[in-house]
Structure formats: structure tokens, C-alpha cells
Amino acid sequence: MADASGLTPLILAGQLARPIPLSFMRRLAAPVFRRWVATWSGPLSNRLCDQTGILSIRPVGWPLCFDLHVGEQGPGSVSITLERPEDSVPTARVTATPEVLLKLMAAEDGPDGDGAFFSRALHIEGDTGLVMAFRYAIEDTGLNLHTLKNDLPRPFIRALEVSTRRLEPVHDRFSRDLAKMQELLLSPVRSEIARLNTRLKRLESAGTGPRRAKVVSRKELANG
Amino acid sequence: MDNAVHTSGASTQGTASGAPLDPDHPMELVCPAGTPAALQTAIDAGAHTIYFGFRNRTNARNFPGLNFNEEEAARAVETCRKHGVKPLIAINTYADAEDDAIWKRAVDCAADLKAGGIIACDIGLVSYAAKTHPDLPLHLSVQASASNPEAVKFYHEAYGVRRVVLPRVMSVPEIAELTAAVTPVETEVFVFGGLCVMAEGRCSLSSYATGLSPNKDGVCSPASHVRYEQDGDVMVSLLGDFTINRFDAGETAGYPTLCKGRFSSDARTGHLFEDPMSLDATTILGDLRKAGVKAVKVEGRQRGKAYVAQVVRSLRDAIDGKTDASRSSGTTHLMEGLGHTEGAYRRDWR
Secondary structure, eight states, rough: OSOOOOHHHHHHHEOOOOOOOSHHHHHHHHHHHHHHHHHHHHHHHHTTTTTEEEEEETTTOOOEEEEEETTTSSOOOEEEEOTTTTTTTOOOEEEHHHHHHHHHHHHTTTOOHHHHHTTTSSSEEEOOOHHHHHHHHHHHTOHHHHHHTSSSSSHHHHHHHHHOOOOOOOOHHHHHHHHHHHHHHHHHHHHHHHHHHHHHHHHHHHHTSSOOOOOOOHHHTTTT | OOOOBOOOSSSSOOOSSSSOOTTOOEEEEEOSSSSHHHHHHHHHHHHEEEEOOOOSSSSSSOOOSSOOHHHHHHHHHHHHTTTTEEEEEEEOOOSSOOOOOOOOHHHHHHTTTTTTTEOOOHHHHHHHHHOOOTTSSSOOOOOGGGOOOOHHHHHHHHHOEEEEEETTTOHHHHHHHHHHTTTTEEEEEEEEEEEOOOOOOTTOOOHHHHSTTTTTSSSOOOOOEEEEEETTTTTEEEEETTTEEOOOTOOOOOSGGGOOOOOOSSSOOESSOOOOOOEEGGGGGHHHTTTTTEEEEEOOOOOHHHHHEEEEEHHHHHHHTTTTTTSSSSSHHHHGGGOEEOOOHHHHHH
């Protein structure tokens, strides 16, 4: 699982999408979200009924995030909005590269959020209970990329499948090239950090050597 | 605990004594399920037995959104039966002195559902179950911390306990000795998953930090008290008012429990109680079989389907002799801190 640091093709794609107005993105997403909410909010509510708050899913580098509003319209209710990360005030935040989030959501056996968290590919902040309950809810209901895709109108599904098939090899090649480029650019910085670390360790070990006992006079003792 | 640490994804060679597994006498594989979907996954992956709990304080994984309501539990028992899998219900916390109604209700419900048994630790509750539902098989939870023949025999003679889940403090020779001494009581041991600080059923670290107890409320590091903060590239984990760890960029993380916390003193900074890593005893399954262990258990009702599927499949293949049990399970990517240990079974830190 990739770390949340470093550039990826989808982070760059997100940056390129920055000029697109949020209102346009919202209009585009609204019918899809309405469909998803109609299909999934009922099943999800079983495990979210004790939760309230906004869970913000944030792909690193993207100019927008997905805010899930839980319990706003009654126990277990779920709705979803697109927001600018800087304007969103969530109760909990889940952050990872778009690649990691897609991989987690596409997993056949469901997302292994713990593994991604242990590897530091996934960051959690805020209300941990809301994140946990949401994770159990999507897993138990079988919500994943495949089922979400199937809820889309048929022409969308076809277009999505074709574009995914074509873009996957491009993405993989670009990922490799980006990794090489970053390695080249960062290697001088890494060498410098390693050099400074060695120097720091040397200084620390020099500073923790055995100390000679200080001879204290009777007068100093009397003065504490 | 600084024992037999393996952090690479590669397999680990060797067993304690190299005892082979006998496919004709397989050990029972006891697997966790936190949701009905995870239960189905465990069945598909080859679990012999599945344990789960109710959505309240009666079980030690009382986390938000996890566990089974009574209706789901009824369906779970039915599903298990249909697939020839034994369903066990974990009622493994200690009842309140002033009101034990939900614990008794959980036992009654398990009996009504005709579950394959309950896993309990509270001696009062074990007594209640034995008197009220004499046909309900009783397993003694690891939370009861019964680690000597006298304790196990007492539970058997007084309440008819059939199986004891041994605390994770015993070496393989100690397990063999105890198993022989407590026949006909069966022994079950953990072979995979999260490790505790080895004071099971008695640990008060989480209670100290949050006021909520793993033993009475079913929550070690309750989600309501856990917070993660990003300080640049450093991830800070907090439990209540305590900062329990700081993970540098690129450093693997563990559960937000005090026992896995890093503490500073004048001398050094490090893990005081234990390192954040998972138990993986795949390599010594043969030794456990030889020690007379009847069942091996996977920890992790709080984990997802991916964990259940991969861990259960891997262990089942090892038990059935389809894979080389002398090699570790290859599931390092699912482990806490992405590292594993054979824990007290080997005790090579001594």
C-alpha cells in the first residue's frame, strides 16, 4: 500500500481539475449521489444509527472532498455532498492518496482499513467512532466500487468501464515514471538529511559520555 | 515484550520442534466475525467454528457499528448450521455488581438460539448459565485467565466447562502439561491476531486513561476517547488526555492502546509494555497439535472481511496440510505494525 506522501498520477489529475468550478462538479454529481443515497442509506443505517456527524473523505491533492452527513435527517440517515476541503468542517476526516482510496474501495473482500492505517497509507482524524462505524457499515452492506458502479445509469457504466480499461495501463506507466523522477529529485536531499542525522548522532553520543563527579564545597552544600 | 520480531513480508523458517501437522486429526479453527458479512466470509474461507458477540457491553469488542443484534445473531446461528460450522457467542466481560440483566439476557438469548456454546469469563455468569441452561456448552474465555490445572478443573467440576481458552502467557511445553492434566477439558489457544499485555481479564490500563474498562465495558481504548492528529508528517495518537504515541513519517503504526504506547524516561524512549505487532503462530501449529491443543483461535472481530478471508484461508490450508505450516502465513500486510511474533509460545526473549 502506497504511503500518503509522494506524487501520484491521480493527485496530479486532481490538481489539473482545480480550475473546474465546484458548482459544476456538484451539478454533475448530484444525480449520481441521489441514486446512491436512495439505494444505500437504508442498509447503512443499521450500523450508523448511533452516530451523528460529518465524515469527510479526502483524496490527497484533490480540490474537493466527499462529505458524508450521518444522522442529520434522523438516526442512521446518510447524505453526501461535494465540498472544497478548506470549506468543509467535518467531525472526522479520512485522508489518503486517490489511488489508496480507490484500491480500498475496489477490494473484493472489502477495504482492509486497518492494514492501510498500520502502513500509514491512510490517515484518520477526529471522531474515531464515526469512522469505525462507517467502515463496518459499508463492509456489512457490501458497498464497494463495483456495487456503486452498478447503481449508475447504464451508459455511464459502459463509459466508465471503457475509460478505466484504457487508463489503467497509462496510470501504471505514469506512476513508475513519477516514482523515478521523484527519486532523482529527492536523492540529494535524502543524502543531506542522512549526513545531518549522522552528525547529530555523533554530537548526541559525545554529549552523553560519563560525567565526572563535581566536587562540592561545604559552603555550597550549606547554601543548597 | 521484545521477542522474535519479524517485520518483513517474507516467510520465517523453522518451528520450535518441527512437529508436522497430521491432516487426519486437524485442529478446530475458531474464527472471529464482527458483522454478518464477516461471518459469511469466515465460512467461505474455511472456518470450523465462528465466534461473535452482541451489540452491547457483554462482549470484549464493544465498538461502534460492530457486532450482532439478536435478530442478526439468530440468522448467524442458522447460517452456521447450514454450512456445518459451529457458532459460539462471546459473552466475555464481567457483569455489573448492581445489575447483571444484560449479561443474563445474553446467555438466555444464546441458549434460545441454540448456539454451539458461549465463551464466558464471569464466574457468576458461568454459574448462571450452568444452572439455567445445562445443555448450553460452556467455554471459559481467555478473559478468565485460567492458566493452571486447579483453576481449569474447578470450572469443569463446578460448572461443566468443556473448553478453556488459554491465556497468551504460556509456552508450548506448559500448554502440553496443562492439557494433559485437565482432560477431558479441551484447550484452545490463540494463534493469530492482536496481542495483549498478558494480564487478560485484569488489565486496567484503558480504564486508567478513559474510565471505561475492557473487562466491564468491552472497550480497550474506546473509540470515543481515541484521537489521531497529524503534526506535519508525524501522526500523534491520543487516548483520553494522554499522548500515547508519535509515529514519524514512514514508520508503521499500531493500535491506540496504552500497552503499545511509547514512553519516555531519562534513560530512553521506547515501548514499555510491548511492541506493536501481531501474533502469528502458524509456524508452530504442529507443536500445538502435538501438545494436545484441540482448537486454534484467530483474534480480530474488529477486523474486516479482507483480514478474515486471508487469515482464515491461510490457517485452514496450513491445518489441512495444503501449505507448509513451518512457514509463516504471509499475511504481514494485515498485521499491527506490519510485524509479527510467536509471543510466549517460543519465549525466546528469556
